[in-house]
Amino acid sequence: MKASITLALALALTLATGSAHADGDPIATYALVLGSNSGGQGQVDLHFAEDDARRVAQVLTELGGYAPRTVDVLPHPTPQLVRERLAALSTTISAEVAAGKQVQLFFYYSGHARATALDLGNDQLPLAELRQRLFAIPATLTVVVLDACQSGAFSRVKGATPAADFSFSSKQHLDASGIAVLASSSGSELSQESEQLRSSYFTHHLLVGLRGAGDANHDGQVSIDEAYRYAYHQTLIATAETAVGGQHVSLEVDLKGHGEVPLSYPRKATAAIELPPALEGQTLVEDRRSHTVVAETYKAKGTAVRIAVAPGDYTLVVRQGDRLSRCDVAASATSVVDLARCSTEAVVVATRKGGGFEHPLRVELALAAGGERDDDYTRTLTNFGYSNAQEATTGVTLTGLRRIHPYVWIGATGAFAGAAAWRREGENHPQSFEWATSELFAVAHGELPLGSEGFASRLAGYVRVGLGLGVASTRFVDAMGTATDERFLGAAALVAAGFHTGYAETGGFGMSFGYQGEYAPIISNNLDQTHASGGHRLVVGVSYGF
């Protein structure tokens, strides 16, 4: 089971010379790209942080103008290694600057973090130290991307105020002084990975934006501002319905000078897939060789969108309403998608933009045991000489749930319980009476994790209520051994509370245990007495989320 990962991104820009670089300027580019799947104490390992780092490096070399030899990718680094590489960069860049060149530095980190430090396995690199080292490097332009939980805290290190919303415009701030920070989550939010995207939500959408989907003004390059706006929208949409909750990308910029700061140049890519103006719908571009999602975006009608990709074979999947179009595209130059040549089929399984709930469905099988409710009905049995030696009712419940809110599920529960037989010894065949109740409930289920980290994040308290119908069948065997069967139908109710392990976001197998009360006043006798089948029971169950 994979826990949602903390991802945070912060982007800081410093422009020491007072002007944004333009085409033709002698600019040297360097990148240090870090990815660490390892979790520290109380943290689960991430799945895609190191892969995200490699993808970032790939986009930088394909579309960002970075020479491959200047992009240093470090999987699962130690704090000491990071310090050494930053020191080396500082030396190299100082020499470049001394030679009269403008230098652009890109720093990226994906992994665990807390509000005060990056978590590199069991070691930590304080955010304050990282900021101090980064800003000590005399680059003309420094871009820092931190994709980790609470990455918004990076700006707080220096006392900056996070951007209020996505309407922030870097152009309005170019004349201001201070720090600019772009973060995948706020200082208090968790960042998340997506099993479906096989990436963090933020890095995935940032890279899709850099590949061209974020080029809002269609000038062939994606600026920091454009990338931020695109990543903000797509990340928030994709995470809004997850159990962890919405993830707000923030941008803080402290730039001197005027003009936009381009991060990528998709128009200069050697290969691209162009989505024609007529195309509208949720669009997904999959690399057929690696089976990875290169881009996923909602394409609006009326404007062509060009997504830069590496040369190769891709599958384009476009969902328009209840129709799904599938196109194979060989990207060698700019390949315009012709929907008329794509196969079309009906949507069979609903897809969710950005992944939506990672594990929105759960089935649960539970065993229940407990006492049967005492009432006038059972007292009559006692008066007539019947006794119930075991006094325990056992049963099984099967529940299917679908999540409709981070903490709310709906579904159905089927329950079956059989009461132990009541017997009366007689001169001949002993008389016996027993019943079993089957119930079908529509249920509402609320579940809240007990914490955000470690085991507590995987242990959730839950409450469940249900209303439905019950069918009870009784069997009376008289002194001659003759059986009389009866059936009863009526309303039933269910309440339950307990704990579920295996945090919903991660899906897979889980366990639950708790209390369950069932109430089904169904069985009646000739004395107009009704027995409420059910009672107070302990339940233990196993579940599977998918």
Next chain:
Amino acid sequence: MKIRYLLVPVIVSQLGAGECGGPILDDSGFDLWCGDTLCAWGLERGQIARVPTWHDGDAGVGFIGTDVAIDQLSSISSFGETCVEISMIADIATDAEVDVNIDLGDDGVVERMEHIPTASWQPLAYTFLISNPTGGVRFEVSKRGNGAAVLAQLKGVSNPGACTGLTPITQLPAAAPACPRGTLGPGGTCP
């Protein structure tokens, strides 16, 4: 031939019954029917029917008409005193008179009569201390009046510890019966 004479095999099988805690009546739940009549109980007079109680499958005996009685000769037989606890489940209407009569020695003389109050399936219990019940004890349940009466159970057990302080019932001479059968008044006195 009176129906109770059919109970001889049962009586024989019950010799030795009446010991501590043991049952002294057969078919206490009126479950065994031989056609339209009970197998283990004699029909003294009137008409009875198999009727449902709390469940259609758990039958009781319904007293049909205004003068009905059933009886069973118990094998209680000892040279001392025997404490008998009678418990029953019955549904008795307000205009029905139901009595439990005890005839020591089965000589037709009723030594004790207990009136059963109106009931609606709640348990009722009575305790009798019987002195020197040689010759067996006949238990009779009679019903008079227009109201309906259904007996679901009539269980008798010997319970030595339940009769503390009770006056023993002694057998009256058969030659000079204190009261003809069925005429004993409330409290065990003749009218």
